[in-house]
Every structure is written in structure tokens, then in C-alpha cells.
Amino acid sequence: MRLFSKIFQVGLATEPLPPGGADVVRLLHEVDARVRRLFGRAVAVRQVDAGSCNGCELEITGLTSPVYDSERFGIHFVASPRHADMLLVTGPVTRNMAVPLLKTYEATPAPKLVVAVGDCARTCGVFQGSYAVAGSVDQIIPVDVFVDGCPPEPTDILRGILAAIGRR
Amino acid sequence: MIGYVLEVAQAALALVLAPGLVGLVRWMKARLQNRRGAPAWQPYRELGKLFRKEVVVSSNASWLFRAAPFVVFASTVAVTFLVPILAVPLPFDGVGDLLVVVYLLLLGTFFLSLAGLDPGSPFGGMGASREMTVAALAEPTVALAIFALALSAGSTNLGQIVARTMTAPGAALSPGHLLAFAALFIVTLAETGRLPIDNPATHLELTMIHEAMILEYSGRYLALIEWAAAVKLLIFFSLLGNLFVPWGVSMALTPGTLVVAVASLLAKFVVLAGAVAVLETRIAKLRLFRVPELLSASFVLALLAVTSSFLLR
Amino acid sequence: MAPAPLLLAVMLAGYAAGALAALAARGALGRGLVAGCALVGALAGLLLGAVCLGAGLAPTFTASFLPLTGLALRLDGLSAFFLILIGVVGAAVAVYGFGYTEAYEGRYSLRWLGALLNVLLLSLSVQVMADNALTFLMAWEAMSLSAYLLVLTEHDQPGTVRAANWYIAITHAGFAALVAMFLLLSAGELTTSFAAMRAASLAPQVRDAAFVLALFGFGAKAGVVPLHVWLPMAHPVAPSHVSALMSGVVIKMGVYGLLRVTIDLLGGGPAWWGGLVLGLGTVSALLGVLYALMEHDLKRLLAYHSVENIGIIFIGIGAGLMFQSYGLTTLATLGIVGGLYHTINHACFKGLLFLGAGSVLHATGTRNMEEMGGLIKRMPRTAFFFLVGACAISALPPLNGFASEWLVFQTLLGGSAIPQPEVAVIMPIAVAMLALTSGLAAACFVKAFGITFLAIPRSPEAEHAHEAPRSMQVGMVSLVLLCVGLGLAPFAVVPLLGSSLAGLGGLAPTAVAFTLALPLHVPGTFGQMSAPLLALGLALLLALVPLVLRVLGADRRLRVADTWGCGRIGQTARMEYTATAFAEPLRRVFAELYRPSRDLSIDFHPASKYFVQSIEYRSEIHPWFERVLYDPLLHGLRGAATRVRRLQGGSVHLYLVYMTLALLVLLTVARWRT
Numbered sequence A: 001m002r003l004f005s006k007i008f009q010v011g012l013a014t015e016p017l018p019p020g021g022a023d024v025v026r027l028l029h030e031v032d033a034r035v036r037r038l039f040g041r042a043v044a045v046r047q048v049d050a051g052s053c054n055g056c057e058l059e060i061t062g063l064t065s066p067v068y069d070s071e072r073f074g075i076h077f078v079a080s081p082r083h084a085d086m087l088l089v090t091g092p093v094t095r096n097m098a099v100p101l102l103k104t105y106e107a108t109p110a111p112k113l114v115v116a117v118g119d120c121a122r123t124c125g126v127f128q129g130s131y132a133v134a135g136s137v138d139q140i141i142p143v144d145v146f147v148d149g150c151p152p153e154p155t156d157i158l159r160g161i162l163a164a165i166g167r168r
Numbered sequence B: 001m002i003g004y005v006l007e008v009a010q011a012a013l014a015l016v017l018a019p020g021l022v023g024l025v026r027w028m029k030a031r032l033q034n035r036r037g038a039p040a041w042q043p044y045r046e047l048g049k050l051f052r053k054e055v056v057v058s059s060n061a062s063w064l065f066r067a068a069p070f071v072v073f074a075s076t077v078a079v080t081f082l083v084p085i086l087a088v089p090l091p092f093d094g095v096g097d098l099l100v101v102v103y104l105l106l107l108g109t110f111f112l113s114l115a116g117l118d119p120g121s122p123f124g125g126m127g128a129s130r131e132m133t134v135a136a137l138a139e140p141t142v143a144l145a146i147f148a149l150a151l152s153a154g155s156t157n158l159g160q161i162v163a164r165t166m167t168a169p170g171a172a173l174s175p176g177h178l179l180a181f182a183a184l185f186i187v188t189l190a191e192t193g194r195l196p197i198d199n200p201a202t203h204l205e206l207t208m209i210h211e212a213m214i215l216e217y218s219g220r221y222l223a224l225i226e227w228a229a230a231v232k233l234l235i236f237f238s239l240l241g242n243l244f245v246p247w248g249v250s251m252a253l254t255p256g257t258l259v260v261a262v263a264s265l266l267a268k269f270v271v272l273a274g275a276v277a278v279l280e281t282r283i284a285k286l287r288l289f290r291v292p293e294l295l296s297a298s299f300v301l302a303l304l305a306v307t308s309s310f311l312l313r
Numbered sequence C: 001m002a003p004a005p006l007l008l009a010v011m012l013a014g015y016a017a018g019a020l021a022a023l024a025a026r027g028a029l030g031r032g033l034v035a036g037c038a039l040v041g042a043l044a045g046l047l048l049g050a051v052c053l054g055a056g057l058a059p060t061f062t063a064s065f066l067p068l069t070g071l072a073l074r075l076d077g078l079s080a081f082f083l084i085l086i087g088v089v090g091a092a093v094a095v096y097g098f099g100y101t102e103a104y105e106g107r108y109s110l111r112w113l114g115a116l117l118n119v120l121l122l123s124l125s126v127q128v129m130a131d132n133a134l135t136f137l138m139a140w141e142a143m144s145l146s147a148y149l150l151v152l153t154e155h156d157q158p159g160t161v162r163a164a165n166w167y168i169a170i171t172h173a174g175f176a177a178l179v180a181m182f183l184l185l186s187a188g189e190l191t192t193s194f195a196a197m198r199a200a201s202l203a204p205q206v207r208d209a210a211f212v213l214a215l216f217g218f219g220a221k222a223g224v225v226p227l228h229v230w231l232p233m234a235h236p237v238a239p240s241h242v243s244a245l246m247s248g249v250v251i252k253m254g255v256y257g258l259l260r261v262t263i264d265l266l267g268g269g270p271a272w273w274g275g276l277v278l279g280l281g282t283v284s285a286l287l288g289v290l291y292a293l294m295e296h297d298l299k300r301l302l303a304y305h306s307v308e309n310i311g312i313i314f315i316g317i318g319a320g321l322m323f324q325s326y327g328l329t330t331l332a333t334l335g336i337v338g339g340l341y342h343t344i345n346h347a348c349f350k351g352l353l354f355l356g357a358g359s360v361l362h363a364t365g366t367r368n369m370e371e372m373g374g375l376i377k378r379m380p381r382t383a384f385f386f387l388v389g390a391c392a393i394s395a396l397p398p399l400n401g402f403a404s405e406w407l408v409f410q411t412l413l414g415g416s417a418i419p420q421p422e423v424a425v426i427m428p429i430a431v432a433m434l435a436l437t438s439g440l441a442a443a444c445f446v447k448a449f450g451i452t453f454l455a456i457p458r459s460p461e462a463e464h465a466h467e468a469p470r471s472m473q474v475g476m477v478s479l480v481l482l483c484v485g486l487g488l489a490p491f492a493v494v495p496l497l498g499s500s501l502a503g504l505g506g507l508a509p510t511a512v513a514f515t516l517a518l519p520l521h522v523p524g525t526f527g528q529m530s531a532p533l534l535a536l537g538l539a540l541l542l543a544l545v546p547l548v549l550r551v552l553g554a555d556r557r558l559r560v561a562d563t564w565g566c567g568r569i570g571q572t573a574r575m576e577y578t579a580t581a582f583a584e585p586l587r588r589v590f591a592e593l594y595r596p597s598r599d600l601s602i603d604f605h606p607a608s609k610y611f612v613q614s615i616e617y618r619s620e621i622h623p624w625f626e627r628v629l630y631d632p633l634l635h636g637l638r639g640a641a642t643r644v645r646r647l648q649g650g651s652v653h654l655y656l657v658y659m660t661l662a663l664l665v666l667l668t669v670a671r672w673r674t
């Protein structure tokens, strides 16, 4: 009972998405209109950790929290790439993760999108040049949108995803 | 003639309403978690999207993997013709009774489990094993709940049960009925993969039951399976709602009573969805090896239901 | 009436010719003759049964040729039904055997295999027509011995001899009980006709004793718990077509005998008879399926399922007996009809499954499921046939297993008509256990089919498996068609079964007005069901859904890719779920019953315990009644035997003393009796 009275007192915790600068999100590939129409407002996301420091994962977890609540935009996370429309890739791609990342991409049914989250995914970040790193995400699979930041804030990631499906 | 039209209309209504019902539960849960959540019609968008996507099939899979979604969907839809959703008596009432309903649903589970094993993925096998375990252990409870209902109604045919309870309203409050309701509610949670037996929102393969089986499915196959799962939820909700609290179900088949029937059906759904949502907010998932304990508790409830309606007749 | 003697003669001649031909001819010709003659015999028997059942005839035959005086045959509805059963499975097995036994050429004695198969079929057919105890017992023993020798066919394989020994020992314990039972019923004269036994009025104690003896004797043959131990040993080691015959038909003779004696000869009894049969059936059904779940030997798994299904049949019969004692003849007939319906259904799907398992064994050379997999691509037809059998045995609509289980369920629900508090507890528990059994059976067959036929092969043998030869496929197809047919036509089968019980033990089949309308509705019971409409609806929906998807323009692209395994590179069969793993949750749930022994040993690397060199895990279960019931029994027997051996001193004088003593005792007894 205490639980429910607390639920009642707190009310809605979800914050509306603050308007952010266009510079935070940079669209590298123009998402074509067909894809936009296809996904509508239902996007299943499969997250792939290709070798990140897990900082980005922490922020991604924040997306499902009541405050950011990605579900209100119809974005939900799924367990299998077979169910996914979008891959959310973090970290520099390590040598060990290069093939699995490729396999995940292959396992995803078309049409599919790839959002690379974090500076590492774009430039390999602080791990650049390491013997263990195979390259940035776009060297392994085609990327639709990069989200910058180390780590990027949940709102940025949300905007990245939304940019990818061309909602905003 | 009107009966056959109604029969088809009822099945169509079930198909159309089912995703919304799942969405409603999800939305209520989101609100209970203080989230804005997706609107109740979100599952329609998801299904629509899945139907427009490509299918990826494992190279190990056989024809069975591709046939299973259709078997699952067809057997579930077949059940919607037998369950009293809006009106009784309907012409197909004699085609199958409550036992047929249970075994038709088992047919779907059987094929889905086989399909889980087909691609050779360890997750699929795990899901199939667990799903069949839960299904088998839920079976005696279902049978006993049927027995309890049949005892007071004198029939296992659903239309009869509804009609009998309507004519003898006192039966709805008899201990046999109430206990059977509780037992069947637990079974509903187990069969439709809700908390505390299975978590419909889990992303961790090791904790999955239903999800693990369908990890390999994509596109239209996945859509069929998800849709069938939603219809299954709706079937169980209608059983709970209409067998135990039959008021509102149309018996005269006139337009007026049908409108009442639809309205009361929706009201019952909202109440049941609310109950499930509250329950899922309140409790955590049980460990897999604790699930049998819950199911045996429901079994005891059902046994008490039968003996009490036996003795109190 | 006219064709009956002719058909009988053709049947007997067919089997006899088959037996002789097997001994005379060799090679493909020999196999062909064996199969052909057995087929002729089986079809003649089938026809004979069908003609008599259809026309409601009960012809009597008395064998008057010399050495066989005292043999009497009579064909009533029940015999006709079982003749049909024997004919159906016998015909399928005969055809299948032609291809299957080819692999035996040069390894085992095909002559005896063929001859004994025909003898077995012959003795089965004679037995169900027996009209006196002598005929019955002789046929019974011929059946038991020929089955024993058939089990021994692959005598050089490990376990075969042991299995055959168990079989023959338990069968003979049962046989002894049957002899005693018939002596009780016929007052010591084994050639008394069954008609005279029916008319005899016996003291209640004698009747009770006869019932218990019959239950023991026939239960031992049927494989009812706890007398079933021989069944999962003997059925798997026999050649597969013989296994099909044994599981499909031979154990059903226990059902036949029980019905013949308790319903027909004794005319029913007090309620506890039915209760005992019902209880034994429930326990057998549940334990059978639970042990089947733990089994990874495909044929042993099927054998345990025979125990389960015999249990279901006994539930039907037990409920019938109970209703009969309360004077509810309609429900009584319904229960026994349910049992009989399940009998023929089980004969069809279990025969089919054993034949399918035989094809798998034929193709891979192993019975171990953990070494199979992927067979659905290598032997697609066998896989499909096996799938039909698996669905039928799991009681999935609209196949035959469902129809009969539904009927048994309805009978049990009818138990509410008995105003007794015990019944208020027993019937619901039986209902629940039956439901649990069928749920577990479905789980078990997901395992059996999934692990054997699906995913990727787990061994090179499975990798190189091949489809079964044509004759074996024909054998399986015939049973597949029957499984479907019997499932779709309960409205035709049930009245026929009702008429087969005509006039037995006060059962009044006319009292059961089975409607011939499409929905099967039985007055006096609860439910209504229409199998054909159900099947039609399912088929329509199955056809409609893809059509609608196409019309609505759903995406039709399909791409083949690797199985998703979290991005791992390459997939091997070792990553698949195994049969053991599949059954693990249920093993934990029922751990109290299984009491698995577990053995885990880990070898660490000498440098650090964080590096494991090898892990060995062993887990076994031992059925507890073997421990609790049979171990002390065997122990006692062995002790008694060693003590008795002392009598055998080797001295001729001693033996002379024994003989004299025995003679004296016999003479005194004989004198005293007169």
C-alpha cells in the first residue's frame, strides 16, 4: 500500500524533451523518407556494446527511466536483433567485437538503422591507436547517425535516435 | 444466420481489440511507474511495422519454423470462435467446449516450442523447455477449474456455463466459483507469460520464457506470434470476465443488448488489465524453480473449488 | 454370416503360411513371403472383425479336428473390435517389416524372426476369439513365448537377455495368476465354456479373489505400475516393428482380458473394483510420463509412454466399472467406450511412433536422442509421420488422441452423478492427474521430436542419415491416415464401440443414444464437441491467414542467415539444447520422485584453481519401485534359491527319497479328494 501511495504522490516523473541545439546531433546520412514512413512511431532498438567503457551504457539505461522514458516515443529495447529496427552501437570496435558486430548487423532484418553513440564510436576516443581496437563503428558497418559526447546525455541519445528515424 | 454473423464479428472484434488490450496493460504499468509511457495503441503500430519488415530465417531451420507462426495464430483464432466474448448461445458453441479451448491453446504452445528448438539456438531450447514445463504444470489447475464450473452449470460448454450463471446469479458468489476464479487467474498469469511467472518486458535471455522461444523470429512471423499472444490474453480475460461475472453478455442477440455487451466487455477488460498492471508493479518475478509452488497453490485452490461445489450442490 | 468362416480360414491360413514360408524361403523372397502372408492374415482378420461388428453378429466356431478338441472360438463384439485392432497394426507392421528386416540379413536369424512374427499374430487373433479358458490360456502362452523369443532377436546386444528375462518372469507370474483365476471361475475345469462361467453364481469372496488375480495377471501384461518394469526394458531392444506390435497390440491383451473377465464373465463388481483400476490407471499414467520425460533413449521413451497410455485406458475402464456398480449404465458404457477408443488410438499412434523410431534407428544406428538432430531435413517423410504421431499422443486436436482423452475426461466429469463424498475427492484428482499427464506428455514429445528431428545433427551418423525405404514409409502412412481418420470421426467410432459392448455384463448400449449428428453429444454427460468441424475450421484458418497476409500486402522478403547466438562465431551442435537440459526443469520440480544422484568432479589446473582443466558431471535417476519393490523381492528370491539348492546334493539315494515322498503325498491327496 505504501508503494501505491508513493506512486500516487510522485505523479508523472517524465520530463518533456528540452529543445536542444542542432549542433549536438549531427546527421551524417540523410534518412530517406521511405524509412521514416516505415517505422512510424514504433522502433525496436538492440543495443550493441562493441567495446565501450560502459559509460555510454549507463546513459542509455537512463533512457528507460521514468525521467527520460523513451517509450513515450515508441522506442523500446529488445533482446534480439531479429526483433530490432535499429542498432545502438557504443564504444570503439575492438578486435574481438568486430565480427560479432557484423553478425548482429546481418541478423537484423531490413530495413534497419544504425546509431553510433559516444565519441568512441566515431573516433575511437581515448582508445584510438590501441592494439586491441579494430576501428570506429563506421569502419565495420554502415552508420546512419553519430551521437557525440563522452558520454552523451540521455536526451542527446534520444535526439539521435529520433533524428535517425527522422521524427524531429 | 445472425448467429453466424455474430460469431465472425466476435472473432474479428477479438483480433482487433487484442493488441489494444496489451497496450492498455503496458500503459497502466507505465503510469504506475510514474512514466508517461506509450499510448495504448502502440502495439498496433508495432504490428504494422513488423508486417512491413523483411524476415530473417536461420539456415538451420526447417519448414516447421516457418509453419509454426501460422499454426499458433490459427489455433488461437479458432478459440475466439468458441469463447463467449459478446453473446451466448452462438452456433459454434457445440463445436468445442472448454476442454477443446484448453487443448487448442496447447496445440499452439506445442508448435511454438518446437519452433524454438528448430534453429538450434540454446535460447530457443531453453525457452521451449520452460514454456512446456509451465504449460504442463498449469494444466491440472485448468482442468479442475473447468470441473468446478461444469459442476454447477451441468456442462463444459461455455455458452451453457454463461447461461446457467446468468439464470442463477447466486452461483457466482458460491465458494466454488470464487476459488475457481482465483485459480484460473493465476493460470492466466502463467499462460500469458505475465509476472510473476514470466516477465514480458525482460531483455535478459536467461530470465525469459516466452521471449526466449521467439528470439529467432522476425518480420511477419514475429507479428503473427505477438498478435496471437495478445489474442490469448484477451481469451483468458474474456474467460475470467464472462464465465465468472457473466452479466452484460448478450443473450437476446438484439442490437441494444449487443451494445451493452460491448460496453460491459470493455469495462471488464479495463478492470482486469488494471489488476494485472497493479500486480506487476507490486511483485517481482519468481525464480523459475519457485513457479511450480505458485502453480501448486493454484492447484489446491482449484481442488478446493471442485470439492466445495461437489459438496454444496 | 457366410463370409465369417471363410475369413477366419483365410486369416488362420495366412498366418500359418507366413510362419512356414519364413522357415522355408530366404532372402528377399523370404521377407516378401513373410510380409505378404502376414498382410493377408491381418487384413482377413480386420475384415472379419469389421463384418461381425458392422452386422452385429456373434458367430461361434468349434474346432473339431482331433488334437485340438477342447478349443472353442467365438466372435462377439469385443473380440471383433480387438481383431480389428490386431489387423490394423499387424498389416502396417507386416509391410514395414519387409524393408526394416533387410538390415538383419546375415546378422540375425531372419527365419525365426519372420516365423515368430506370424505365430505372434496368430496367437493374438486366436486369443481374442477364445471361448473357453483352455483356448485362452494356450493362446496367451503362445503369445507370451513368441514375444519373448522376438525380444531376444538381437541377443548379442547388451541388455537384451536381461530385458527378456524380466519380461518372461513377470509375464509368467501373471500367467500363474490367470490360471488360478480361471480355475476359480470354472471350478477346476478349464474347458468350461465362457458361457457357463457367465452363468455360474459365485460367492462374493471368490469373485473378489478372481478379480484381484485377473487384475494382477492382466495388469502384468498391460504394464500397469508397479508391474511395468519389464516394459521399458523389453520393448526397446526388440526389432522396431516388433516393438510397434508389442506396444500397439500385445499389451492391449491385458485390456482385453480385464474387460472380458471383469465385465463379461464376472459381470461387474463392487465399487472398489473400479476404484482400484482407476487408481492404478492414474498412477500408471503419471509415473509413466514422468519417467518418459527423463529418458533419452528414443524407444525407451516410447515404451514409458505405453505405460502412460495404458494408464489412461485403465482410467476410462475403472471409471466405467465404478459407474456400473452404482447402476449408471450409460456412464459406465461411456467410460469403457472411452477406454476402448483410447486403446485403438494408442495402437495407431504408438505403432506409428515405434515405426518412426525404427526408421530413425535404421538410418542412424542409434537410439540415443543426444546423438540425433537435424533429421527433418535428411528424412523429411519419416519426420512428418513422427510429428503426426507426436501430436496425436500429446492429445492435440483434431487428432485421435484428443478425441479419446476428451471422452475419458467427460466420463470423469460425469462422476458428479455419484452422491458419495469419496467420489467427490477421487474424481477431481483423477481429472487433474489426467490433465497433468497430457500436459507432461506434450512436453515430452516436444523434447522427443525437437531433439531428434530438429536443429543441427549432433553426430556424424545423424549427419549422414537417409530416408527410410518405400515399404517402411507405406507402413507408417497407413497408421498416419488412421490417426487422422479416428480423430475426425468420433461420431462414427463411438457408436460402433458402443455396439461392440453389446450385451456384456449388463451394459446396455442401447441406453446410450449416441447422436449421429456432427457434434458428439452424449446424453447424461457434460460436453459437446465436433471434431470434423473443428478440423475444418483449423484448416480454413490455416489457409486463410497466409492468403489474407498476401492480399493485405505484407512484406514477403525472406533472407537466410546464421542462427542468432549473441554474435558468436560459428555454431556447433554442442551449443544446442540437449534432451537432458530440456527435461531439467521438470526433473527439479519432481526431484522428490526421481531422487537424482548427482556427481560433479572438476579438475583444476595445477597452477591455479581459476583454470579448469575438465569438468565431469554425471547424473542418474533410478526408478524407486525398482529399488523399493523389486530389489528386496529379488534378494529374497535369491536367498530362497540358495537355500533350496541344498536339497540338490547329488546323491542318488537322496533323490529316490524325494521321489518316494512326492509319490506318497500325491497318492494321499488324490485318495483324500475322492
Ligand code: SF4
Pocket (backbone or CB within 6 Å): A051, A052, A053, A054, A055, A056, A090, A091, A092, A117, A118, A119, A120, A121, A125, A126, A149, A150, A151, A152
Ligand atoms: S564515449 Fe566515453 S563514455 Fe562512451 S564508451 Fe567512449 S569513453 Fe566510454
